């Protein structure tokens with residue numbers, strides 16, 4: 001009753017109370033980020049035990065103190081006062097923003113969003129943390145789709161600075177601006193992305209990940225592929241990343257992208273075989289590597305060879321430079337597409353997304369910046385011998401134009417404002 005009126009300027013609405021639906025890995029992480037920044041947060045989960053655990057995790061993470069190497073008990077009471085469990089969606093009636101982070105299932109999410117919309121105040125906004133479902137699709141059942149958007153956090157939430165704010169077809173500017181301001185308030189860097197499959201980060205990462213499997217099947221070694229990309233500056237190699245993410249999750253993400261872009265994002269037979277063999281990655285103790293006695297450091301596993309052998313397409317040696325080039329090229333091509341399609345505004349958005357969302361080496365400047373340092377002409381030369389093999393390597397008109405004009409990504413799209421500049425102007 002004592003709430004000051006929210007300013008209705010172009011900076012979006014001020015968020016004073018947040019609701020989180022789902023207290024699993026992501027819901028707990030989002031709740032934690034809120035209370036850490038002093039935002040009163042209500043959280044619910046259909047599983048009471050999950051809710052209890054999620055709240056405990058959220059508080060411990062928010063109370064983490066570097067000098068103590070763990071949660072600081074002295075910080076807990078103030079944080080706990082900001083986090084309250086609610087039994088049902090009615091508990092969100094006074095929230096300014098509700099973020100849904102339940103299982104990745106269209107029907108479950110759409111049903112919940114409709115239900116929570118019916119209890120929200122008219123000026124409150126609603127968001128989903130989905131990583132693969134179309135925001136426009138989730139908006140279909142809503143009374144007021146203008147107030148709905150995606151707010152896509154990355155895992156682990158407390159370490160990943162990037163947040164993709166997804167604008168659905170009917171999302172209003174005010175909703176986008178509110179979500180951007182909210183993400184900044186949490187100390188995150190928001191990138192505004194127009195709704196499209198894989199949003200920004202997964203759309204660019206998938207071609208890179210798919211290519212790692214291709215060079216493996218052509219004869220490169222497992223640790224060699226990982227070593228090449230670590231030397232390039234990646235925090236971990238792509239095959240280790242598969243094991244960390246989980247082969248089941250990777251297969252699912254792969255099938256979503258395959259459905260959207262069948263000409264260039266192929267479904268991997270190797271991942272499907274690994275799934276069948278129960279090699280799901282670190283969580284089952286074996287994936288591309290074997291993890292002994294719960295160790296997170298993988299060793300090469302001869303048992304993988306029988307799965308690899310029938311799928312091999314070659315047996316030649318690769319240099320590290322060649323491996324890096326092969327994995328970067330499809331990602332650079334995809335970067336030209338997201339910019340031409342207007343999925344994001346500027347090469348800066350692409351680069352911020354890849355550096356902060358995937359650990360793309362900061363000293364390389366990001367995918368577009370790196371491509372500009374190599375030069376479009378040189379990239380085209382590398383693509384040409386590959387282009388007849390698959391659509392994956394087909395140069396895009398934008399890249400060809402960059403090579404002809406000598407104007408790279410940053411020159412070609414100069415003058416397009418970044419999400420940061422738009423939100424603060």
Ligand code: NAI
Nearest residue numbers: 022023024025026045046047050101102103104130131155
């Ligand atoms: P999770 O399985 O850890 O947590 C999901 C939680 O939702 C569970 O606690 C479950 O009890 C609860 N839940 C299920 N149905 C519910 C309902 N009807 N009402 C209330 N609570 C319900 O899953 P996770 O990993 O936290 O993922 C949540 C969402 O975040 C998914 O949409 C996922 O795609 C997305 N996401 C996941 C990332 C990851 O790395 N795990 C990264 C970015 C987004």
